[in-house]
Amino acid sequence: MVAFIDLKAQQERIKPQLDAAIARVLANGNYISGPEVAEFEQQLADYVGVAHAVSCGNGTDALQIALLAEGIGAGDAVFVPSFTFAATAEMVALIGATPVFVDIDPNTFNIDVEHLEATIDAIASAGDLKPRAIIPVDLFGLPADYASIEAIAAKHGLYVLEDGAQGFGGTQNGRRACSFGTVATTSFFPAKPLGCYGDGGAVLTNDPERAAVMRSLCIHGKGTDKYDNVRIGMNSRLDTLQAAILKEKLAVFDEELVSRQAAAERYEAALSNHVRTPRVPAGFTSSWAQYSIIVDGDRSAVMASLKESGIPSVVYYAKPLHLQTAYKHYPVGPGGLPKTEFTAEHVMSLPMHPYLDEATQAKIIDAVKNAVAVKEKV
Numbered sequence: 001m002v003a004f005i006d007l008k009a010q011q012e013r014i015k016p017q018l019d020a021a022i023a024r025v026l027a028n029g030n031y032i033s034g035p036e037v038a039e040f041e042q043q044l045a046d047y048v049g050v051a052h053a054v055s056c057g058n059g060t061d062a063l064q065i066a067l068l069a070e071g072i073g074a075g076d077a078v079f080v081p082s083f084t085f086a087a088t089a090e091m092v093a094l095i096g097a098t099p100v101f102v103d104i105d106p107n108t109f110n111i112d113v114e115h116l117e118a119t120i121d122a123i124a125s126a127g128d129l130k131p132r133a134i135i136p137v138d139l140f141g142l143p144a145d146y147a148s149i150e151a152i153a154a155k156h157g158l159y160v161l162e163d164g165a166q167g168f169g170g171t172q173n174g175r176r177a178c179s180f181g182t183v184a185t186t187s188f189f190p191a192k193p194l195g196c197y198g199d200g201g202a203v204l205t206n207d208p209e210r211a212a213v214m215r216s217l218c219i220h221g222k223g224t225d226k227y228d229n230v231r232i233g234m235n236s237r238l239d240t241l242q243a244a245i246l247k248e249k250l251a252v253f254d255e256e257l258v259s260r261q262a263a264a265e266r267y268e269a270a271l272s273n274h275v276r277t278p279r280v281p282a283g284f285t286s287s288w289a290q291y292s293i294i295v296d297g298d299r300s301a302v303m304a305s306l307k308e309s310g311i312p313s314v315v316y317y318a319k320p321l322h323l324q325t326a327y328k329h330y331p332v333g334p335g336g337l338p339k340t341e342f343t344a345e346h347v348m349s350l351p352m353h354p355y356l357d358e359a360t361q362a363k364i365i366d367a368v369k370n371a372v373a374v375k376e377k378v
């Protein structure tokens with residue numbers, strides 16, 4: 001079976017550096033908040049091009065921390081895409097605010113800015129909820145349309161929180177993902193573009209005050225230290241071991257982005273006449289967290305045919321959030337979310353990672369062409 005995401009090849013490539021980094025942490029014995037954590041946070045902030053990066057336990061905590069720091073809660077509407085991983089809406093609901101679901105642009109898989117504005121207007125005129133924030137998601141590695149979103153947010157006085165869990169490494173007009181909005185979050189879950197060997201996450205911002213509040217929230221609402229508690233917080237930290245591992249992975253990350261881009265270009269050249277390939281608008285780059293295509297007709301038949309050829313494929317996301325048991329009572333924008341529902345029925349992701357060699361990719365491409373052709377004949 002071909003690997004869907006090959007973490008082993010990366011590990012083999014940087015094994016000596018990883019071994020040395022892990023050994024250093026074990027020798028120092030600072031398992032929590034060791035020097036590697038501060039070093040990694042600085043490297044992360046520098047890489048993204050923001051003033052402050054605060055690491056935390058995972059990308060879900062990062063969203064919660066960013067929402068808590070803004071004082072968002074009961075009665076507040078937070079506009080989110082439905083076509084995303086649950087955490088985006090989950091943390092809004094968990095802190096007592098109301099997620100309001102917005103449709104996507106099926107070409108980019110990201111939030112539809114026209115529907116976003118229509119949804120904000122509808123919620124504002126209904127008057128039950130106060131429009132407070134937008135959480136655009138950089139789905140599958142492509143940054144959302146921040147130029148438009150930030151203009152809409154400014155017009156309506158809304159806070160923008162970038163969910164960059166998948167977008168880390170992507171760009172818009174030279175600006176890196178996780179630098180958009182007032183605060184951005186990311187995840188270092190192993191399969192994300194920059195992944196560690198466990199859970200990890202971060203919040204990023206240019207605002208020193210918000211950064212300080214978020215750091216306090218990560219450590220039991222600490223004041224001078226964790227035994228001085230000035231607010232209700234959490235226990236959410238990046239392990240020193242994970243920080244040490246991430247420093248080594250960040251060192252090769254740009255080279256990996258180049259390889260992912262080359263793989264995406266090979267897919268595009270070979271498959272764009274056979275399936276709907278993902279669109280990267282002018283001025284954007286994707287970190288290709290996933291390579292997701294739209295197939296007409298019977299997706300499960302295409303996936304079964306790929307499986308027979310030893311090619312794994314995965315559906316992100318078969319059931320959008322507004323149709324999930326836990327979220328179906330929350331509001332959706334005017335006219336419902338037809339593009340989200342269409343995409344959920346037709347999307348599938350192909351193997352994508354920086355170590356996808358041309359021979360393996362040629363096999364995948366043949367299998368996709370074959371699966372689509374077979375399907376069309378019957």
Ligand SMILES: *Cc1c(COP(=O)(O)O)cnc(C)c1O
Binds near residue numbers: 061186188
């Ligand atoms: C993975 C992911 C998260 C959550 O990250 P974890 O580290 O798994 O908690 C949030 N949002 C999106 C869009 C994700 O893909």
